[in-house]
Every structure is written in structure tokens, then in C-alpha cells.
Amino acid sequence: MALTKAEMAERLFEELGLNKREAKEIVEQFFEEIRGALENGQQVKLSGFGNFDLRDKKQRPGRNPKTGQEIPITARRVVTFRPGQKLKARVEAYARTQQQ
Amino acid sequence: MTKSELIDILAQKQKQLAYKDVELAVKTMLEHMAQCLANGERIEIRGFGSFSLHYRPPRVGRNPKTGDSVELEAKYVPHFKPGKEMRDRVNESMETKPIIN
Numbered sequence: 001m002a003l004t005k006a007e008m009a010e011r012l013f014e015e016l017g018l019n020k021r022e023a024k025e026i027v028e029q030f031f032e033e034i035r036g037a038l039e040n041g042q043q044v045k046l047s048g049f050g051n052f053d054l055r056d057k058k059q060r061p062g063r064n065p066k067t068g069q070e071i072p073i074t075a076r077r078v079v080t081f082r083p084g085q086k087l088k089a090r091v092e093a094y095a096r097t098q099q100q
Numbered sequence: 101m102t103k104s105e106l107i108d109i110l111a112q113k114q115k116q117l118a119y120k121d122v123e124l125a126v127k128t129m130l131e132h133m134a135q136c137l138a139n140g141e142r143i144e145i146r147g148f149g150s151f152s153l154h155y156r157p158p159r160v161g162r163n164p165k166t167g168d169s170v171e172l173e174a175k176y177v178p179h180f181k182p183g184k185e186m187r188d189r190v191n192e193s194m195e196t197k198p199i200i201n
Contacts, residue, residue, distance in 0.1 A: 002142040002150070008129055016124055018117070026114060026125050031148045033109055037101040039189045041197035044101045049130045050178070054190065054199045077194035078187070081151075081180030088177065090138035091153060095176045098140070 005031070038079055050083040103130075137178050147185035154179045 005027045012023035034052065037044050044052040055078055062073035083091070101109075103126065111122040133143055133151070143151040153176040161172045182190070 002144040003133065003136040004144055005146075008132055011132055012125055012128060015128060016121065018121065018125065022114070022117060023125075026110065026117070026122070027129065029110055029113060030106070030126065030129055031145055033106055034101075035148060035186055035189060037106075038186070039193050039197075041193060041199045042101050043199070043201045044106070046103045046106070046130060048103075049134060050180075052180075053201065056194060056199065075194070076191050077199075079149075079180075079182045079190050081178070083178040087134055087137065090134060091178050092175045094138050094140050094153075095174060098176075 046084075048084055048086045050081055050087055053080050053082060054078070055080060140176070145183070147183050149180055149182040149186050151178060151180050153177065 005024075009020070009023040009027045012018045012026065013020055016023075018026065034044050038052055038054060041054060043054060046052075057073075057076050057078060059075045060073050061070060063070055107119075107123050107126050110126065111117070111119045114122055117125075136143055137151060137153065140153060142153075156175045156177055158174040159172050160169050162169055
């Protein structure tokens with residue numbers, strides 16, 4: 001089961017005592033502000049979690065994987081996520097539990 | 101934008117909440133997300149994107165200083181895939197907004 005906005009709001013309700021409407025609203029706004037900053041060309045740095053960076057990609061040749069036909073991949077701006085040290089270390093610790 | 105700037109913006113928009121509550125809410129949300137990934141669970145936020153873990157098989161690496169080879173264990177790394185709305189909105193701003201890093 002994947003984590004969703006509803007579960008995040010539920011935790012704010014349970015742990016912080018926000019009412020359900022406030023909790024739902026702040027979860028919504030949290031993601032909206034991050035998206036808004038990126039939309040404005042701004043990098044987002046969330047220490048302990050990671051950075052959302054922007055990269056402008058030039059046009060490059062591509063192919064339709066189904067038909068094999070050559071079609072250019074147009075120039076575009078993309079978001080990349082670079083996990084922070086702390087998050088990486090926590091995820092690696094999970095990998096070790098899986099190997100036993 | 102940093103975490104504290106994000107908290108400031110949200111606090112301004114959520115006038116009925118004390119600054120401390122907004123700060124705690126942001127920290128709780130990020131901790132919840134990190135916990136999920138640390139337990140091998142996915143995160144799916146519609147219109148924003150999804151976070152999952154990607155497997156990296158064990159490999160032989162090198163110590164860049166000495167050149168000695170070292171055996172590196174298999175691991176997982178967090179991966180983010182932007183959602184459609186995120187991809188579209190970010191891409192549309194390419195012509196008008198320079199990247200500020």
C-alpha cells in the first residue's frame with residue numbers, strides 16, 4: 001500500500017490535533033507550494049529529505065518504441081529528485097534488513 | 101526554496117494556524133514520507149509524483165583515493181517520478197522562467 005495525501009492528513013489529525021479540514025488543506029498546500037516553486041524555475045531544498053532540481057534538456061533523437069519510427073524528443077524542462085544523505089542512509093538500512 | 105521558506109509561505113496562507121503548528125506539520129509530513137521509504141513503501145501523490153525505491157545490485161567499486169577495489173553491497177535508492185501535472189507545469193515554464201538554483 002502506497003502512502004497518499006489522505007494518510008498524511010490523517011497523521012496530522014492524530015498527532016498534531018489539527019482538525020480534518022486543516023490537515024487536508026495543509027497537505028494539499030504543501031505539495032502545491034513545492035510544485036509552484038518548481039514551476040517558477042526555483043529549486044526546492046528540503047533538508048533531511050532531498051532536493052528537487054530543474055534541468056533543461058536539449059532536443060535529441062528518439063524512437064517510437066512500438067513502431068521503431070524516428071521522432072525527435074523535443075527540448076524540455078524536467079524535475080529531478082536528489083535524495084539527501086539522511087534519507088539515503090535510512091533507505092540503505094532498509095536494504096540490509098531485506099538481505100537477512 | 102528551502103524548508104524554512106516553505107514553512108513561512110504556508111504559515112502566511114494558514115492564518116488560523118500558529119507558526120509552530122505549520123512548522124510541525126511540515127516536519128511531520130516529511131518524516132512520514134521518509135519513514136515510508138525507509139520501510140520500503142511507495143508514496144503516490146496525484147499530480148505531484150510518486151516516490152519508490154530502485155534496487156542497485158551488488159558491485160565491485162573502487163576507492164577513488166587508493167584505487168583498491170571494494171565490494172559494495174546491494175542497496176536501494178529513493179527514486180522520484182514526476183506526475184503528469186508536475187511535468188506539464190514545469191515544462192511550460194521553460195520559455196519564460198530561468199532556472200534559479
